[in-house]
Amino acid sequence: MNTGKVTLVSAGPGDLDLLTFRAAKAIAAGDVLLIDDLVNEEITTLKSAHARVVKVGKRGGCKSTPQAFIQRLMRRYALQGKHVVRIKGGDALLFGRAGEEIADLRHAGIAVEIVNGISSGFAAAAALGVSLTHRDHCQGVIFVTAHLRDNTEPDWAALAATGMTLAIYMGASRIDSISEALSRTLTPDTPAAVVQWAGTSREKRLCATLGDIAACAAEQHVASPAVILVGGAIGEAMAQVSARSEPMLQRLSA
Known part of the structure; x- marks a missing residue:
């Protein structure tokens, strides 16, 4: 089986009107969506019928999904040949631990695409x-x-x-x-x-x-x-x- 890929999608501050077209297309093309806690849940209306949704909430002062576990999920699904869409609130490259995820995925030989958004x-x-x-x-x-x-x-x-x-x-x-x-x-x-x-x-x-x-x-x-x-x-x-x-x-x- 061919290795899949991971797309880091910036969900913006909440209003779906502030999503980029590229973000919407990436979400529609994903096989597995890993969604952060602060992302507007209505974003799942943009997914395909077959896509799986996994909530991986991370908020200060609240019970959070461990970062290492999120990275293992991304690697696991991508190595199964799936297109993993990691959906982050705001812009993925600002305070979203994208650097850790990118390095981990590249080390595993998994292609990474980044979609910018509004912080x-x-x-x-x-x-x-x-x-x-x-x-x-x-x-x-x-x-x-x-x-x-x-x-x-x-x-x-x-x-x-x-x-x-x-x-x-x-x-x-x-x-x-x-x-x-x-x-x-x-x-x-x-x-x-x-x-x-x-x-x-x-x-x-x-x-x-x-x-x-x-x-x-x-x-x-x-x-x-x-x-x-x-x-x-x-x-x-x-x-x-x-x-x-x-x-x-x-x-x-x-």
């Missing part, structure tokens, strides 16, 4: 109606996870000193320590925002300042999954809210 950081910015970069505020954006493999945190002082917009993933449970650490370098009035469930019908948006963002998030019960955005460019969202005399907290319906 929740971009979805969060779109929800706020702001650009992550802005010639008047910054020249770049840094995507960073709030905790390292050993459960420590990044060098927030060094990140803050870059002057770039910070798009912080997996930081909702640490927003107090994050804002405190960033405030040692940035001023308390630095614009900040949190977007929970970005790009989905459950989306919740909160605009504040770095000095207030943690308290506001706690008051409004903002939790994971969420993206924290910090920097001058995010102030454009605060200006819009002030101009419309709207409350800082905003919700979007489906």
